[in-house]
Amino acid sequence: MEYTFSDRIAALQPSAIREILKATADPEIVPFAAGNPAPDAFPVDAVREITADIMANDPITALQYGVTEGYEPLKKTITAYMKKKHNVGRDFDSIVITSGAQQIMDLATKVLVNEGDTVICEAPSFIGSLNCFRAYNAVLAGVPVEADGMDTEKLEEVLKTAKNARFIYTIPNFQNPSGATMSLEKRKEVYRLAKKYGVLILEDNPYGDLRVSGEYIPPIKSFDEDGIVIYAGSFSKILSPGMRVGYVIAPAELMAKMTVGKQTSDVHTTMLCQMIVERWMNNYDFEGHIQKICDIYRKKLDLMCSLLDSELGDFVTYNKPEGGLFIWCRLPEKVDMMDFCRKAVEQKVAVVPGSAFMVDESAKTDCFRINFSTPTDEKIVEGMKRLSKAADFYR
């Protein structure tokens, strides 16, 4: 039988990028293309104790159906924590536990965006979110990311002209892929503009806890007295991505619709994983664990940057991020970016071509993304040497 697909999914084609990423399954390849937490960043002993405790003392709750909104003790724990630590959440807000933060992008688009409506995105941005918006046939409007975050003048131009703009999607901390962190001034300006033009903000903060230098900057949601910010949080980078637990804090009226949307998507998030997160937050030194992870990633980031300078200082330029998992590298203008990425794979090191993150998929970019959390220190050293060999073809 010949199959006909929906317009929304037909548009999401496998690309040259995927072909490059496929090669990374080869274990001889140094994995700078991934975004996995380091294996030593998992609190294995804590999770082992917690699961044993749950299976001994409350197994039926873990195995039985739960409610769509999420496991009540976890909702309460996160609500209190986010209020205290980040001033996130007002009386008009509520919380829903999601199957990873990716599901928040899906649910927000599902309940807010009709086909042909506009979603305003940072350019470049996270491919998983961009493809999610595309899967609803949204029109993406890109706003360039500068060293201190979104270009807010361009943002206002887009807000003035975009057709049915429904929300502004931003990753303010250690943005994927650019590594940029939005300044406090720009956060306030983005909020002011969103309010002025009656457009919501979808604030995605998966990396916020992974700050390894510089000063804390409060989330946009912490200013939200008007009910215009949807805050997406995740445990993937601080506890475990394999558990798929995220949470969304947003005005209750929006959350009621997102709950209906989640009901038809996956009914509820796995109970066992929700219970593990709740007990981890309440009974373990999870703030201490975050500090431990930050120490691991600070060292890896410093190592990678010092090698970028010594091995590739003549070839790539970059802004050192203050946290997160990624470094965004710019090639000399004369170098064909896709060609360089292919050369890198030939040298057995995988990087992600910058085109993967373009809001306008046909836009040209001289950049590629590398990750420092997945490879071991030895692999980082080896990978940088291999990248330099790939650069030799253009030197």
Place this chain on the structure above:
Amino acid sequence: MEYTFSDRIAALQPSAIREILKATADPEIVPFAAGNPAPDAFPVDAVREITADIMANDPITALQYGVTEGYEPLKKTITAYMKKKHNVGRDFDSIVITSGAQQIMDLATKVLVNEGDTVICEAPSFIGSLNCFRAYNAVLAGVPVEADGMDTEKLEEVLKTAKNARFIYTIPNFQNPSGATMSLEKRKEVYRLAKKYGVLILEDNPYGDLRVSGEYIPPIKSFDEDGIVIYAGSFSKILSPGMRVGYVIAPAELMAKMTVGKQTSDVHTTMLCQMIVERWMNNYDFEGHIQKICDIYRKKLDLMCSLLDSELGDFVTYNKPEGGLFIWCRLPEKVDMMDFCRKAVEQKVAVVPGSAFMVDESAKTDCFRINFSTPTDEKIVEGMKRLSKAADFYR
């Protein structure tokens, strides 16, 4: 701020049904409205041993990112099992592990259905699936369910006239809510018609293992030499709904698109739960466990039916199902169904109004659904007495 929602979600309104179901949170209410497995139907000891083993011997796999298609050993285990036991799966098919079977309805609709296309459904059918199709702005075309399954003459009429019919959604075994099981002849006829009209079949089989009487009938997917059947399987009713693990077996070309769709929905299904299911299938007597559950449910079904006959034999009519979790009861014509359901809640017993399952939401129905897996035997006895008291208002 005043929020504007997408057309797709604005159509899914809370209803009078929800108001009735809300009342069921009251612990004094006998829960005939639920669809939960009985607590003694969970293999708690097995899951306790398995989780301890995973956390001792393979914790990083459980905590790290997985691939979207699913945990490879689980895919292999289910593929071999479904081929051997049900003759499901051909060389052109592949498998993806999903976050419960609900996600299969979501992904199939996502990749196949444009807004305004038709999905053909059994009438009545499972509300979670109907709302899923509605959330993609699909047009639902209902085909009445008879005692031996879909009315296949009506099905052909619908196939002839429906605008862009994309798939036929069916629950052939112990259908929710009707309890009907589709005969072998009708399964073959539905397959023949689907092939003739070039329309796919989405075969949803969450209850298939819960047969308590009558003869096994092979799934429609077992005839599928043409690549036109998408088979949805679930562990919710035989192992645990809280884990949210399902699987879809369908032609590889369709699965590639569903994988792209899942990537933007939730990236992958929780690794820990996938690993628990795999070890349970391979290292435990899970067929023996299914037999044990069937014994539990056979007794509960028999108990409920004997009480339906003795307490309400003059008032409701029903066909005793050969398995599953539900009995579909018909009221005398003179009785207002919603009014009776409200009376039942007043008597502290909750049933689901049949209108919840209507394909055409404005269609009239004299039916309501009751469940025998959730309440204890004592509650079944008490609940039936209370239902009879509600009936007294009309006797």
